[in-house]
Amino acid sequence: MAPSRTSTVKSKHAANKSGIRNSKNSGKPQGDGVSKSKKPKSKGPPPKPQKSAGNLATLKKKRRVYTEKELGIPALNMITPVGVEKPKGKKKGKVFVDDRESMLTILAMVNADKDGQIESKMMKARQMEEIREARKVEAEKRQEVRKAKLDETKEGMRKKRKRPTGADEEKDTTRNEAAAGTKPLKLKKRKSVSFA
Amino acid sequence: MRPLTETETQTLFTKLANYTGTSLKNLIAPLSDDPNDRYVFRLHQSRCYYVRLSLANLATSISRDKLLSLGTCLGKFTKSGKFRLHITALPILAEHARYKVWVKANGEMPFLYGGHIVKAHVGRWSEDCPEHQGVIVYSMNDTPLGFGVTARSTQEARRLDPTGITCFRQADCGEYLRDEDTLFATS
Numbered sequence: 419m420a421p422s423r424t425s426t427v428k429s430k431h432a433a434n435k436s437g438i439r440n441s442k443n444s445g446k447p448q449g450d451g452v453s454k455s456k457k458p459k460s461k462g463p464p465p466k467p468q469k470s471a472g473n474l475a476t477l478k479k480k481r482r483v484y485t486e487k488e489l490g491i492p493a494l495n496m497i498t499p500v501g502v503e504k505p506k507g508k509k510k511g512k513v514f515v516d517d518r519e520s521m522l523t524i525l526a527m528v529n530a531d532k533d534g535q536i537e538s539k540m541m542k543a544r545q546m547e548e549i550r551e552a553r554k555v556e557a558e559k560r561q562e563v564r565k566a567k568l569d570e571t572k573e574g575m576r577k578k579r580k581r582p583t584g585a586d587e588e589k590d591t592t593r594n595e596a597a598a599g600t601k602p603l604k605l606k607k608r609k610s611v612s613f614a
Numbered sequence: 615m616r617p618l619t620e621t622e623t624q625t626l627f628t629k630l631a632n633y634t635g636t637s638l639k640n641l642i643a644p645l646s647d648d649p650n651d652r653y654v655f656r657l658h659q660s661r662c663y664y665v666r667l668s669l670a671n672l673a674t675s676i677s678r679d680k681l682l683s684l685g686t687c688l689g690k691f692t693k694s695g696k697f698r699l700h701i702t703a704l705p706i707l708a709e710h711a712r713y714k715v716w717v718k719a720n721g722e723m724p725f726l727y728g729g730h731i732v733k734a735h736v737g738r739w740s741e742d743c744p745e746h747q748g749v750i751v752y753s754m755n756d757t758p759l760g761f762g763v764t765a766r767s768t769q770e771a772r773r774l775d776p777t778g779i780t781c782f783r784q785a786d787c788g789e790y791l792r793d794e795d796t797l798f799a800t801s
Contacts, residue, residue, distance in 0.1 A: 512616075513619060514616065515618060515619065515620050516617040521623060522642065524627060525638060529639075532632070540744050543745065543769065
């Protein structure tokens with residue numbers, strides 16, 4: 419396994435240098451009996467022209483590309499700092515906006531942006547308002563339920579109190595005393611007693 | 615004195631659009647009386663002026679350090695590139711206002727002395743105004759007094775107590791007196 423790998427790798431590089439290695443390992447990668455027979459006769463030449471021809475063609479093409487690239491290379495090979503490099507054919511300094519059309523386009527963009535922002539704000543506010551309303555309604559419902567429960571318990575307590583009758587009579591007597599206007603009588607008596 | 619660059623124009627317009635509606639494009643509309651003349655924005659010593667082109671051209675005959683002001687000063691560009699509106703821009707903003715707040719007579723003086731607007735002082739306000747939105751402040755007889763930013767949306771402000779702030783002051787006409795020294799002088 420290992421030698422076959424090395425042979426394949428080496429054969430690429432060594433193909434131009436020497437035909438000897440190729441002749442050794444040529445059996446495995448190429449696998450042609452004919453090529454074997456040919457190689458000993460003319461050691462290197464037959465594989466060389468085949469591969470070198472292809473390489474030469476690519477090299478020639480590459481060289482042509484380089485020559486074209488050379489047009490962009492500056493005459494003096496100097497290093498230019500990043501900030502200093504100036505774009506060709508562009509105005510130096512600030513670009514002013516003074517014509518109505520470009521101003522209108524900027525204004526339209528800005529207005530569209532602002533409208534969108536306001537719209538989203540309004541949507542958000544409405545949603546929040548809806549949520550608040552829903553919460554309010556829920557809270558009211560809960561309070562009503564609580565009140566209803568409280569009322570029920572109150573009524574239950576009242577009914578329980580009404581059952582014992584003796585206590586009511588006592589209460590009635592005290593009430594009568596308090597409400598029957600006994601106070602003026604008592605006051606008069608007291609006065610009379612004091613003067614007497 | 616020079617025209618604004620693209621980024622400067624954009625920051626200026628975004629600031630103006632906080633307070634105005636789509637009618638802002640009337641600012642740069644050609645004049646009806648003279649088709650060659652129009653209003654332009656000019657930057658002079660970091661202040662932005664809204665001025666007639668003919669006047670701006672005349673102003674070039676005055677040296678930069680001697681030229682104090684021309685046209686209507688809208689505000690100034692800060693060193694970080696933001697734009698700050700001055701009270702002098704009020705007439706232009708008031709003309710194209712999107713949202714308005716009318717202040718009762720008892721709230722005029724507190725506002726003109728630099729206070730925020732409390733709910734008790736609000737006479738009327740534009741409906742459907744969102745939170746943190748630029749508004750122009752008027753007196754009840756429609757005289758523009760200044761501008762600010764809403765603290766609450768209109769619906770929320772209804773539930774606010776009378777002493778609650780509804781609008782944060784940004785500029786008021788009292789600045790003409792209070793900031794007299796710095797309003798027009800550049801240094």
